[in-house]
Amino acid sequence: MVDHSSSNVAEPAPNHQPVVRLVDVHKQFGDLVVLDGVNLKLRKGETTVIIGESGCGKSVLLNHIVRLLKPDRGEVYFHDQRIDNLPERELAVLRPHFGFLFQLSALFDSLSVEENVGFPIAEHTKKSRKEVASIVRRKLAMVGLDGLQDKFPAQLSGGQKKRVALARAIALDPEMVLYDEPTTGLDPPRADEINELILKLKGELGVTSVVVTHDMASARKVADRIVMLHRGEFIFDGTPESIARSNDARVRCFVEGRCAADVLQTLHEKGQT
Amino acid sequence: MERVFSAVGARTVSSVSAFGQFGLFAWQMIRWLLTESVRLRTWVRTMPLFYEVGNRTLPVIMITGTFVGLVLAVQSFDQLKAAGFEQRMGVLVSITLVQELGPVLAGVMVAGRVGGALTAELGTMRVTEQISALTVMGADPIRHLVVPRFLACLLLTPLLTFFCDLCGSLAGWFIAVHLKGIPSNPYWYYIREAIELWDIGVGFSKSVIFGGAIGLIACYKGFHCRTGAEGVGRACTESFVVSFITILVTDFFVGYFLSGLYRGIWGFKSLV
Numbered sequence: 340m341v342d343h344s345s346s347n348v349a350e351p352a353p354n355h356q357p358v359v360r361l362v363d364v365h366k367q368f369g370d371l372v373v374l375d376g377v378n379l380k381l382r383k384g385e386t387t388v389i390i391g392e393s394g395c396g397k398s399v400l401l402n403h404i405v406r407l408l409k410p411d412r413g414e415v416y417f418h419d420q421r422i423d424n425l426p427e428r429e430l431a432v433l434r435p436h437f438g439f440l441f442q443l444s445a446l447f448d449s450l451s452v453e454e455n456v457g458f459p460i461a462e463h464t465k466k467s468r469k470e471v472a473s474i475v476r477r478k479l480a481m482v483g484l485d486g487l488q489d490k491f492p493a494q495l496s497g498g499q500k501k502r503v504a505l506a507r508a509i510a511l512d513p514e515m516v517l518y519d520e521p522t523t524g525l526d527p528p529r530a531d532e533i534n535e536l537i538l539k540l541k542g543e544l545g546v547t548s549v550v551v552t553h554d555m556a557s558a559r560k561v562a563d564r565i566v567m568l569h570r571g572e573f574i575f576d577g578t579p580e581s582i583a584r585s586n587d588a589r590v591r592c593f594v595e596g597r598c599a600a601d602v603l604q605t606l607h608e609k610g611q612t
Numbered sequence: 613m614e615r616v617f618s619a620v621g622a623r624t625v626s627s628v629s630a631f632g633q634f635g636l637f638a639w640q641m642i643r644w645l646l647t648e649s650v651r652l653r654t655w656v657r658t659m660p661l662f663y664e665v666g667n668r669t670l671p672v673i674m675i676t677g678t679f680v681g682l683v684l685a686v687q688s689f690d691q692l693k694a695a696g697f698e699q700r701m702g703v704l705v706s707i708t709l710v711q712e713l714g715p716v717l718a719g720v721m722v723a724g725r726v727g728g729a730l731t732a733e734l735g736t737m738r739v740t741e742q743i744s745a746l747t748v749m750g751a752d753p754i755r756h757l758v759v760p761r762f763l764a765c766l767l768l769t770p771l772l773t774f775f776c777d778l779c780g781s782l783a784g785w786f787i788a789v790h791l792k793g794i795p796s797n798p799y800w801y802y803i804r805e806a807i808e809l810w811d812i813g814v815g816f817s818k819s820v821i822f823g824g825a826i827g828l829i830a831c832y833k834g835f836h837c838r839t840g841a842e843g844v845g846r847a848c849t850e851s852f853v854v855s856f857i858t859i860l861v862t863d864f865f866v867g868y869f870l871s872g873l874y875r876g877i878w879g880f881k882s883l884v
Contacts, residue, residue: 405748427752434750445745448737459749 357416358383358515358547359404364413366399373399375571376413381515386541386548388558388579390593391568397551398442400568401517404549405437406430435463438508438516438546442523444500446492446507452479453488456507463511478506481543482536498529505536509544516540518550522557530557537561555594567593637754637832641762644755654759661764665726666771672725673772674779676717681705681780684713685787698788699798703806705784709777710807710815716863718773719822722765723855727830730761731851734834735844743835753835762827769823770816777815808881814870821862826855 357380366374373396381387381404389397402408403415406422415423417433425433446455456475460466466474472488479485482502492500501521508516518537522530534557540546541561552558558565559579567575567582567590575582575590582594592599598606648654684705692698734757737743746753781803788794830851837847874881 402744407744407747431750431752434748437748439745439748441741441745443740445741447742447745458751462749462751 356383356418357381358418360414360416361400361403362414362416364400364403364410364415366396366403366408366411372571374403374410377568377571377573379566379573381547381549382564383547384541384545385563386537386550386561387564387566388550388552388562389566389568390553390555390558392593393553395568396571397553397568398519401519401549401551404515404517405434405439435459435511436514438511438513440501440505440508440516440518440521442520444492444497444504446495446500446504448492450491451488452484452490452492452495452503455492455503456510459507459510474510475506478510479503481509481539482506483532498525498532501525501529501533502536505533505540509540509546512544513546515547515549518548518552520552521550522552522554530554531560533557534560553593555596633836634832637835638828640754641758641828641831644752644759645762648755648759649763654763657756658760658763661760662768664729665722665764666768669722669725669768669772670775673718673721673776676721677709677714677776677779678783680713680717680776681709681783682787684708684780685784685792689787689792698792699794700802700806701788701792701794702781702784702799702803706777706781706803706807707811709780710811712815712863712867714773714777714780715769715815715818715822716859718769718776718819719826719859720856722769722772722823723826723830723852723859726765727826727851727855728848730765730827730830731834731837731848732844734761734831735837735847738835738837739839739844758828758831758835761831762824765823765827765830766820767823769826770819773815773819810874810878814867817870818863818866821866822859825858825862829855829858 359379359381361377361379364374364377365372377400379400389400391397399408403410403423406415406425410423413423414421417436420433422430422433446452447458450458453472453475456478457471460471460474475488476485479487482505484499484502484506487495487499487503492503495503505521521533521537525533537548537550538561541548548561550558550561562579565575565577565579565582566573569589574587575585577585582590585591585594589599591597685701688701688704689698692701692704734743737757743753743757746756785796785799788799789796833847833851833854837843
């Protein structure tokens with residue numbers, strides 16, 4: 340049962356048409372059910388944060404939105420076009436509408452920063468080298484890294500890699516940017532830099548964003564809406580303010596960073612034996 | 613008993629499924645190869661791989677060819693002399709290298725040095741989500757990563773085989789002339805007399821097949837490796853083992869087919 344603590348965000352407002360819709364999505368790996376009939380509408384210009392414990396299927400859900408994974412059952416729509424059953428060649432035309440920041444940055448080791456950020460531009464447009472270089476400079480300036488064009492990923496810090504990957508994700512001015520654990524592995528100030536960049540990109544480019552994280556500080560800062568995934572289902576859908584008032588024990592445990600009572604009891608019992 | 617059947621059944625399904633996956637992978641690669649091989653950017657992407665596959669493998673191939681040639685010459689001399697054919701030692705060394713050992717040894721060296729490196733590189737790209745990043749950006753990973761690597765292996769294995777054959781023949785000549793006292797002219801004369809274009813064609817065909825198979829297997833194993841350092845390591849080992857077995861099995865069948873074809877067209881050929 341989804342906790343709609345803030346009922347004003349559960350259904351899209353008329354002026355907030357969903358960019359992406361997931362309808363009754365099921366995904367299973369072997370015997371492990373990861374998504375069990377998930378329904379989600381991602382509204383234009385909104386930043387939706389998906390939270391949930393490690394291994395609950397947040398990244399799997401994100402991978403369904405960009406069709407890195409196909410659902411076993413259910414449908415995924417981009418605007419009104421169904422994309423879960425689209426052939427890869429047709430899907431390639433839609434791909435520039437999505438930017439994706441990977442958990443490990445996923446920069447190409449053998450390419451320089453300039454080539455990495457320019458890669459999607461060269462792939463999808465017929466712009467000259469000069470034009471590509473100019474766009475790359477602009478995008479790197481947006482993430483505060485102009486001047487690092489000639490460096491290689493191995494020469495960058497973790498935070499710089501994330502920012503270069505973000506510059507690459509927005510190189511084609513996508514309609515939607517997806518962030519997979521954007522602050523994982525970064526120290527708090529660097530993590531906050533990424534949060535600020537997510538807010539900046541939303542403000543400057545008006546992108547629709549989906550952020551997968553288990554970092555509640557980050558979630559509270561960047562989210563317009565928070566949804567919580569638990570054992571393949573959403574158990575919360577509301578605003579950052581309303582999540583603190585949730586009565587669901589599972590949500591409260593996660594938000595407050597507490598171990599669930601039953602798990603705690605088991606741990607203590609095991610300690611005694 | 614039920615458990616045994618279940619395990620055998622699961623293993624069979626898994627093997628058939630893996631074979632099907634490999635077939636699909638090969639088919640997708642061939643489709644991209646047909647459209648991409650006429651584009652300049654494909655060759656621009658392939659050039660650094662030519663260096664990696666060709667230049668950096670050449671020394672080990674030359675050393676291998678040289679020592680195989682030396683061993684063949686030393687081992688065969690006494691028997692040939694006993695039969696009075698020692699002046700034809702070059703024929704034995706060269707025909708063995710050109711038709712069999714050259715392609716097989718070059719193939720094994722490429723599988724070990726290049727195939728393993730390609731699997732490790734692509735496996736690491738898979739583990740660090742770089743292959744997923746390509747897909748998300750609408751850049752087909754098979755077109756970007758597999759086609760250039762396949763082309764490099766396909767085109768350079770025959771060239772490396774040529775160097776292996778050349779070094780082996782020269783090493784045989786060194787033993788024959790400088791250690792066993794055979795005159796230089798007969799050594800080369802009998803080689804020219806015995807080695808036909810067909811023999812070179814057989815070796816060339818084998819090396820092309822081996823090169824293509826190594827490239828495809830290495831890329832497939834890299835693309836489908838499991839997560840973590842252990843997954844990449846295991847993929848590299850599997851890549852070499854599968855390539856090695858493929859080389860030996862293919863060598864037999866191609867050799868059997870081509871020798872039958874030769875006999876069918878021109879009849880038996882004596883080398884003495």
